[in-house]
Amino acid sequence: MKRKNQMFTSWQISIATASLVLGFMLSLQIKSQAQQKATSLPSRRIEEVTNLLKESEEKRAQLEKLIQDLRNEVGLLKEKSQTSTKKIEQGDELQNKLILTGFAPVKGNGIVIKLDDSKQPTEKGENPANAILHNEDLLKITNELYASGAEAISINDNRLISNSEISCAGPTILINKNRVTPPFEIRAIGSQENMISALEMRGGVIEYLKFFGIQVSIEKKEEIYIPPYAGSLDFKYAKPDIKE
Amino acid sequence: MWLVILGLVLGLTIGFLAPFSIPIQFSKYLAIAILAGLDSCLGGVKAGFNKNFKFTVFISGFTFNIFIATILVYLGDLIGIDLYLAAIVVFGVRMFSNTTAIRLSFFKKQINLDKNYNKEKYLEGFSSYEKMKIINKIEHKIK
Numbered sequence: 001m002k003r004k005n006q007m008f009t010s011w012q013i014s015i016a017t018a019s020l021v022l023g024f025m026l027s028l029q030i031k032s033q034a035q036q037k038a039t040s041l042p043s044r045r046i047e048e049v050t051n052l053l054k055e056s057e058e059k060r061a062q063l064e065k066l067i068q069d070l071r072n073e074v075g076l077l078k079e080k081s082q083t084s085t086k087k088i089e090q091g092d093e094l095q096n097k098l099i100l101t102g103f104a105p106v107k108g109n110g111i112v113i114k115l116d117d118s119k120q121p122t123e124k125g126e127n128p129a130n131a132i133l134h135n136e137d138l139l140k141i142t143n144e145l146y147a148s149g150a151e152a153i154s155i156n157d158n159r160l161i162s163n164s165e166i167s168c169a170g171p172t173i174l175i176n177k178n179r180v181t182p183p184f185e186i187r188a189i190g191s192q193e194n195m196i197s198a199l200e201m202r203g204g205v206i207e208y209l210k211f212f213g214i215q216v217s218i219e220k221k222e223e224i225y226i227p228p229y230a231g232s233l234d235f236k237y238a239k240p241d242i243k244e
Numbered sequence: 245m246w247l248v249i250l251g252l253v254l255g256l257t258i259g260f261l262a263p264f265s266i267p268i269q270f271s272k273y274l275a276i277a278i279l280a281g282l283d284s285c286l287g288g289v290k291a292g293f294n295k296n297f298k299f300t301v302f303i304s305g306f307t308f309n310i311f312i313a314t315i316l317v318y319l320g321d322l323i324g325i326d327l328y329l330a331a332i333v334v335f336g337v338r339m340f341s342n343t344t345a346i347r348l349s350f351f352k353k354q355i356n357l358d359k360n361y362n363k364e365k366y367l368e369g370f371s372s373y374e375k376m377k378i379i380n381k382i383e384h385k386i387k
Contacts, residue, residue: 011297015288016251018306022281023255024262029274031259032266 064230071103099152102161102229106152110189110224111196113141117182118213130212133182135168137214140205141186142166148198150190152226156180159229176231192220248289273314276331280313281306283335286342293349 098104115138118131142153142160153160158175165174172179188195196218199206206216266274284306291297313331320327 009292010299011288011292011302012245012247014299014302015285015292016247018281018288018302019248019251019285020255020258022278022285023252023257024259025255025274025278025281026252027256027259028262028266029271029278032268032271032274035265036268036271 067232068228068230102152102159105226105228106189107223107225108151108189109192109220109222110150110187111192112219112221112224113184113186113188113199114215114217114219115141115182115184115186115209116215118215120213131214133173133184133214135166135173137205137209138166138173138184138186141199144198144205145186145188145190145195148190148194150188150195152189154187154226156184157227159227161229164229176229187224187226189224189226196220245289248285272328273317276313276317276328276335277310279332279335280309283338283342284309286339286346290342290345290349293346 095104099106115133117133120131122128122131138155142150142155145153155166155175158164158178158180160175164176167174169179172181174180198204199218201207206218209216284302287305288297288302291302313335316331317328
């Protein structure tokens with residue numbers, strides 16, 4: 001019942017104040033949701049792109065396996081047909097070519113180098129980029145290894161061939177288009193003494209890395225297995241120019 | 245009724261003009277608090293239209309429901325169950341029933357809602373003076 005002196009009844013006033021509070025909370029919530037919508041769209045795309053990347057990597061692994069199987073088949077067929085071709089390369093030369101091109105898995109004496117980022121906390125004034133491994137460090141090490149007679153090198157089970165790149169891709173390194181992340185394991189088959197002395201010489205690569213706290217460990221091993229190159233063989237530009 | 249809407253709009257503008265905002269982690273709790281508050285206000289409006297409004301009931305319901313709803317969501321987070329779903333269902337149902345009651349209260353003159361209401365039985369427990377008051381009240385309402 002409305003009393004004549006009152007403009008608004010008492011319940012309207014109390015509900016109005018409560019709805020004031022409610023409206024306040026509502027607007028805060030709407031604001032925060034609007035903010036979330038503005039920032040969450042890119043993050044949704046990040047999820048999509050990550051899934052796409054994972055799928056592509058899985059597909060690539062499957063295809064690599066297929067390549068390997070097909071190559072084995074080709075090898076078998078070649079063996080069968082070897083007796084009927086005119087120019088048959090001698091066993092040794094073919095073997096060497098297979099090792100050099102990375103198409104044969106190899107084993108032999110050599111060294112295993114393990115590398116990991118520095119665990120020391122960076123002090124003030126120090127550049128934090130010096131505490132992590134870069135692709136240049138891997139390049140320097142592999143160069144030293146080749147220079148000291150390494151015959152086959154693999155980094156985290158990626159066989160290095162003449163066309164292999166060790167490139168920087170944000171926080172990870174790409175080798176043979178595969179992403180590798182620390183800790184790195186570099187396997188090299190060759191003369192153990194030559195390789196170790198080349199790496200550990202004064203003013204050399206290992207000393208430089210250890211100075212910045214990078215964890216390096218070199219081990220001699222009797223039987224190292226290095227896997228073959230698992231990438232694709234597709235030369236679009238280079239054509240062989242062999243005269244018969 | 246318009247005062248209520250005015251209050252809501254005023255609250256909205258104050259909130260939009262406020263410089264601070266809620267961190268994203270709390271947005272779930274705030275959402276359920278809003279739902280509880282909204283349900284409480286609608287219940288209050290329904291009571292107001294049906295002349296049943298009790299200030300203590302409304303205010304205690306408003307604050308308590310908001311508090312309890314937030315606690316419920318937090319508890320759900322703690323034990324790993326989405327308890328806020330229960331709160332959403334309950335408040336949603338209550339909001340619909342309240343809005344229906346408000347809608348029907350506008351038509352109370354046309355629809356005879358008191359069909360099953362037995363006046364004699366209801367008046368049995370009261371003194372004659374109170375009976376007179378109640379009868380006058382009811383007569384006035386139906387007019």
